[in-house]
Amino acid sequence: MKDLNLKQQAYDYLKTKILNCEIKPGEYISEKDILESAEIGRTPFREAIIMLQAEHLVEVRPRHGTFSTRLTRTDVIEVFSMRKMLEPVAVFTYLNRIDVSKLLENDRLMERLSKNAEEVPASELCKTDMAFHSFFIENSGNSRLSRLLNPVFQDAYRISMFNNWFTNTRGRTWKETYDHHHLILQAIFKEDKQEIVSTYNTHLNYYLASALATIDLYEKEHGSD
Template sequence: MYPKFLKEHASLKDKVYLYLKDEIARGNLKPGERIKEKEIAHQFDISRTPIREALLQLEAEGFVRFLPRRGIIVRELTVKEITDVWQTIGVLEGGAAALAATRMNKRDLSNLERLTQRMEKALDEDNYDEYNRLNLRFHETFLKKSGNEQLYEIIIRLKKRIYEHPVKMVTIPEWERKAFREHLELLKIFKQKDAQKAETYLREVHWNLEENLPFILKSYFQEE
């Protein structure tokens, strides 16, 4: 039997992928732990083909690693990997924001404004799960308006790597408030339709590694 959260109409590969992704995110499959294909095949009464396909997708997204003579293990998320991904997202998302800045219409801007209002409400209520969900929607909204599907997919895949992993993140209200203020400023820039300013702000302010590194270390690794 598959877990209840898996959709019935999903393919076998997708069901295995979602199951393993959930196990990794929950910490049931820990970094360095070997994934046993035979046990999964027996558990779900399926062949190893969809399991291998799911694992290949997880490898492409950076969640598992194929090692000679050791099999497939869950990858550890290191400080170096997080900072590399962080900087990469900054460059790519800055480019996407520049493309989106001149393409967003009044309806798009109103949608972003409503999202910021809901984000503020979530913060005031200490509802950080809701805030993070709205935060992602804000970014996805302007990423889609870039009109570049490849760019959108690459950025989303990178974000999954640092947001959906087995490390237990610690919520830092100060960091969330800082990010929220940056969303308000970015909205102002979008209203000005200033592509260059949008690109620079995303790269040099919102995704600035030096300013965010102390929060990253505390949130991901509980380092002061």
């Protein structure tokens, strides 16, 4: 049990750093540094790396070492394409399961955070955003849909954190996030399927364009290899 806990500890530690872009996309992961900072052994570290490889969060390059996976245009396009295909449909398919009070709580929280976005950690902003989107899936009662989209939301969170880290524009973008979410909520309250799809796609297309612009700028400055 102790070995299992150490492996989980190493996995959680590394995964959090990768998703929050504390370990940047494409960055070398020093085994020595991680062992010292996380106070874990070599075996749990290597077991965690295997788990993270399965999630495509790290890659092991022979004779070069372990690196966090880069984010590419293809990654971003695929993530947002899946979200646009499935999220709006999930919302109006499971509309009768939605607890409106929970959505309003998230709306009020997002409003408060957006007003002070420059002082709020990016991770808190991104988690609040993803909580809004994952809420519909988690409350759909469809376990297969949840298993399908949970890894997509994880990638979306990482993309959002990367966008915030590299561009440092969260004060502006999070006000827009709140405005978009509010429009989606209004469409949900009206139970207007066409408007739900329209407002959802407007929101997702906006952040797709933003993420692609960030990827292009990052690769221009740092290269794509």
